[in-house]
Amino acid sequence: MKYFLSGDTFYYTRLNLFSWECGKNPASFSETNTEFFISHLGNILESVTKKVILINANDLVDVDDHAFDSIVYIVKKYSLTFLFFSNDEKNQVCKYLEEHFRHDDLKKGYANQNGFVSFYISDKCDISNQEVINFIGDAKSIESKSILGVVTDSFEEGEVFLSSTPLKASGKFNANDIMYDPFIFRWLISLMTEKIKSICKEKTLNEIAIVTSSLRGAVLAGAIKEIIDYSIPVKTFTIFDHIGPNMDFIRCPTEYDMDVTCSAIHIGDFSIAGTELKITKAFCSILGGRITDSFVIGKYTEKEEISDIKIHSLVSLSECDVNLKYELV
Numbered sequence: 001m002k003y004f005l006s007g008d009t010f011y012y013t014r015l016n017l018f019s020w021e022c023g024k025n026p027a028s029f030s031e032t033n034t035e036f037f038i039s040h041l042g043n044i045l046e047s048v049t050k051k052v053i054l055i056n057a058n059d060l061v062d063v064d065d066h067a068f069d070s071i072v073y074i075v076k077k078y079s080l081t082f083l084f085f086s087n088d089e090k091n092q093v094c095k096y097l098e099e100h101f102r103h104d105d106l107k108k109g110y111a112n113q114n115g116f117v118s119f120y121i122s123d124k125c126d127i128s129n130q131e132v133i134n135f136i137g138d139a140k141s142i143e144s145k146s147i148l149g150v151v152t153d154s155f156e157e158g159e160v161f162l163s164s165t166p167l168k169a170s171g172k173f174n175a176n177d178i179m180y181d182p183f184i185f186r187w188l189i190s191l192m193t194e195k196i197k198s199i200c201k202e203k204t205l206n207e208i209a210i211v212t213s214s215l216r217g218a219v220l221a222g223a224i225k226e227i228i229d230y231s232i233p234v235k236t237f238t239i240f241d242h243i244g245p246n247m248d249f250i251r252c253p254t255e256y257d258m259d260v261t262c263s264a265i266h267i268g269d270f271s272i273a274g275t276e277l278k279i280t281k282a283f284c285s286i287l288g289g290r291i292t293d294s295f296v297i298g299k300y301t302e303k304e305e306i307s308d309i310k311i312h313s314l315v316s317l318s319e320c321d322v323n324l325k326y327e328l329v
Contacts, residue, residue, distance in 0.1 A: 001042045001146050001147075001183055001184050001187050003017055003018070003152060003183070004040070004041070004044060004185045005139075005142050005143060005146055006050070006052075006142075007054075007139070007142050009050060009052055009140055010050055010052035010053065010054050010135065010138070010139075011044065011050055011052070011053050011054070012053075012054040012055075012056070012139040012142060012143065013037075013053070013055055014055070014056040014057070014058070014187070014190050015029055015033075015037070015055055015056065015057050015060055015084075015093065016058070016060060016186075016190055016227070017109065017186050017187070017190070018036050018037045018040075019033045019060065020186055020227075021036070021186070022036045025062075025127055025239065026059070026227055027060055027061045027062065027227065027231075028060070028061070028062040028063075028064070028214070029060050029062070029063050029067050029069050029093065029257060029326060030064040030067055031064060031069070031070070032200065034065065034067055034068060034069075034070055034071065035070065038070060038071070038074055041053065042074065045074075045078050045080075051078070051079060051080050051081060051124070052080070052083065052135070053080060053081070053083070054083050054085070054135055054136070054138075055082060055083065055085070056085065056086065056138045056139065056190075056306045057084045057085065057091075057092075057093035057094060057116075058086045058087065058088045058190070058197075059088060059190065059193060059194070059197075059218045059227050059228075059230075059231075060086075060090075060092050060093050060128040061090050061092055061230045061231060062092065062206070063092055063096040065100075067096075068096075068097065068328050071121065072103055072106065072121075073122055075106060075122070075123050075262045076106075076123055079124060080122070080123060080125045081120060081121070081122040081123070081124060081125075081127065081133065082120060082121045082122070083118060083119075083120045083127065083135055084118060084119045084120070085116050085117065085118040085119075085132070085139075086096060086117055086118075086144070087116045087117070087198075087200060087266050088194075088197055089197070089231055090231065091117040093119075093158045094110065094117040094118060094119040095117070097110075097119040097121075098110040098119055101119070101121065103121075106121055106122060106123060107120070107121070107122040107123070107124070107125060107126050107127075108120060108121050108122070108286070109126060109127065111129055111132055112195060113129055113132070113133065113171060114133055114136075114138055116132075116133075118132050118136070120132070129195050132327075136224055138239065143187075143191070144314075145185070146187075147188070147191065147222055147314050147315060148315050148319060148320065149257055150178055150184055150188075150259055151173060151178065151297065151298050151314075151315045151317070151320060152320040152321055152322060153177075154173050154174045154175070154177045154178050155171055155173050155174075155320060155322040155324070156171055156172055156173075156174050157170065157171040157174070157275070157322070157323060158170075158171055158172075159202050160172045162272065162273075163274045164272075164273075164275040164276055165177040165217040165272065165273045166328060166329050167247065167272070167273065167326045167327065167329065168326070168327045168328075168329045169324070169325070169326050169327075170323055170325040170326075171322065171323065171324060173270055173298065173317065173320075175216045175269040175270060175297065176216070178297065179216060179219060179220070179269075182293045185223070188220075188297065188314070189220065189223045189224055189227065190227075191314055192220065192224055192267070192295055192297075192314065193224050193227045193228050195295060195312055195314070196224065196228060196265060196293075196312075197228060197231065197232065198297055199293055199310075199312065200232055203263070203292075205232070205262070205263055206232070206233075207232060207234070207235050208228075208232055208233075208234055208262055208263055208264070208265055209234070209235050209236045209237075209238065209258055209263070209264040209265070209289060210224070210225055210234055210236070210237050210238070210264070210267060211238045211240070211258070211264050211265065211266050211267070211280060211284060211289070211291060212238070212240070212264055212266065212267045212268065213239070213240040213266075213268070213276060213279070213283075214268060214269070214276065216268075216269045217267055217268040217269060218239045219286055220267050220268070220269065220297075221237070221239070221267040222237075224267060225237055235261070235262050236258050238258045238264075238284075238287075240280060240283050258284065258287040258289045260287070261291045263290070263293075264284055264289045264290060264291045264292065265291065265292065265293045265294070265295060266280055266291050266293070266294040266295070266309070267294075267295050267296075268280075268294065268295075268296045269296060269297050269298075270296060270297060270298050270299070270300075270317070271280075271294065271296045271298075271299040271300070271301065271306075271313070272299075272301065272302075272317075272326070273301060274298045274301060274306035274311075277291075277294055277306055277309060277311075278306065278307050281303065281307055283308060292307050292309065292310065293309065293310045293311075294306075294309050294312065295312045295313075296309045296311065296312070296313045296314075297313065297314055297315060298313050298314065298315040298316070298317045298320075299311055299313040299315075299316065299317060300316075300317040300318060300324075300326070301319070301322065
């Protein structure tokens with residue numbers, strides 16, 4: 001996973017991959033971001049025949065004037081169709097294009113359907129609403145399959161004893177392999193942020209507290225906070241340092257800062273039996289806080305809730321095509 005995922009008839013990407021890498025503000029899209037985007041798109045267009053570019057525009061809250069002016073040139077040069085879409089609370093990019101894109105020599109159209117806002121620009125033909133829905137569905141499907149492949153590839157076979165639970169495993173998923181790749185990491189954070197915002201929208205949460213309790217979880221949570229804070233204020237960001245099963249009470253839980261007036265969400269890498277989550281919940285309870293939801297890369301348990309905390313994962317680890325078994329010890 002780099003900048004573009006390849007489908008049968010299209011390429012798919014996310015705009016914030018480019019704003020994040022070449023700008024100080026990952027939630028703002030500028031002319032510089034566009035040039036960066038077009039330079040990478042041009043590299044693949046020279047050797048392929050796919051003419052549809054699907055662009056997820058979530059997590060962008062600001063668009064500079066003339067940010068998309070140079071797209072007209074590449075649409076005409078390669079006879080392309082660009083389809084922008086988003087389903088976050090602002091839909092800033094699609095709204096901006098609908099209000100400011102004035103090139104009458106190109107086909108264009110704005111739509112708001114099935115929870116998604118979209119805007120297309122084409123040098124060839126109009127796109128029906130049903131085609132828009134199909135394209136978005138295909139983009140989400142290829143993204144899910146790609147993340148499943150990434151997690152599957154991180155599996156390392158060999159006997160492992162879990163430190164948090166009395167289980168012996170036939171191998172482990174290595175979160176470091178996933179998180180150390182900057183391209184995969186940006187996709188991962190974008191997907192987790194999107195899932196968190198979806199749940200917040202569903203529950204009408206206007207602000208949240210973020211809680212994490214491991215080194216890898218802290219990295220994920222920190223990056224997510226940088227993006228989500230532009231649309232949903234994060235009241236407190238609490239890292240319970242090394243809260244694992246062998247913790248030392250060097251710091252009393254009451255020394256941690258946590259806002260108790262809003263819902264807390266937990267962020268981690270993998271959840272197998274939920275032990276770490278239960279311990280984190282206990283710490284939060286001491287502070288007067290309450291975790292309502294947990295967001296992880298992958299989970300093994302089939303339970304949707306642990307200790308009244310809903311678990312949301314990008315991947316079900318049981319779906320990975322690996323030799324994964326757990327035994328009580």
